[in-house]
């Protein structure tokens with residue numbers, strides 16, 4: 001069964017005094033457990049509008065979203081918002097999900113560890129930090145004491161605290177330098193492999209999407225114009241827009257190497273995932 005099923009989604013933005021903008025025009029896609037689906041397209045093509053609907057932050061104008069087989073109820077339509085925490089989103093700006101005034105330890109477990117005592121919470125914070133490759137000492141620090149790449153790791157750790165079965169990552173490395181971005185991509189790859197969650201990875205950068213995604217969907221003017229296994233789409237693009245995207249990637253031939261992406265994921269990370277028992281199972 002797919003974790004996420006998006007069926008014929010239309011999103012029309014309406015603002016008073018402005019003509020409506022049809023940002024998403026009948027998009028369907030699905031994500032399986034352990035699969036990374038990449039969504040690529042230029043700025044303004046509707047990726048974020050689709051992402052917000054996929055995680056239930058916004059309601060679609062029409063179409064349905066099913067998460068783990070059940071219809072996803074958009075947050076603003078709920079009387080008492082109780083987000084399904086097994087569906088997590090990582091944003092471009094890691095500041096968005098971290099409070100500047102609280103220590104990392106105090107905010108990593110927001111809303112997911114009410115039943116844990118202090119010792120258990122400390123252990124859980126240490127486990128999450130290890131999962132994203134950060135030292136336990138990070139627990140007592142504040143977000144401003146970390147680099148952009150480290151802050152994105154912390155944002156990912158915070159999302160992982162809920163033991164998600166699906167992560168939607170919307171331009172998660174756009175704000176980072178090339179090296180940090182390659183590290184975060186490697187980290188996300190490792191986490192998907194170790195934890196078995198699914199991921200919708202959204203980016204304007206086709207070479208990044210190719211590096212991480214099993215399947216790629218190319219979005220243009222609110223529609224998916226081409227989709228398929230990432231390697232196939234890269235080697236034999238069918239749609240003229242996909243060819244344009246590939247041709248627009250600077251200074252490369254058919255293969256672009258990302259720094260650090262050739263290395264194997266660290267075993268400590270692998271061990272942390274399995275030893276800690278973080279699986280696709282239900283939350284405690």
Ligand SMILES: Nc1ncnc2c1ncn2[C@@H]1O[C@H](COP(=O)(O)OP(=O)(O)OP(=O)(O)O)[C@@H](O)[C@H]1O
Nearest residue numbers: 013014015021023042043044045046047048049050
């Ligand atoms: N809340 C909104 N109200 C009105 N128009 C909107 C709103 N959000 C997005 N749009 C418009 O919808 C279209 C798609 O925007 P969206 O942010 O989904 O695209 P995107 O591919 O994610 O681009 P970017 O990467 O630049 O965010 C754009 O024309 C945008 O101006």
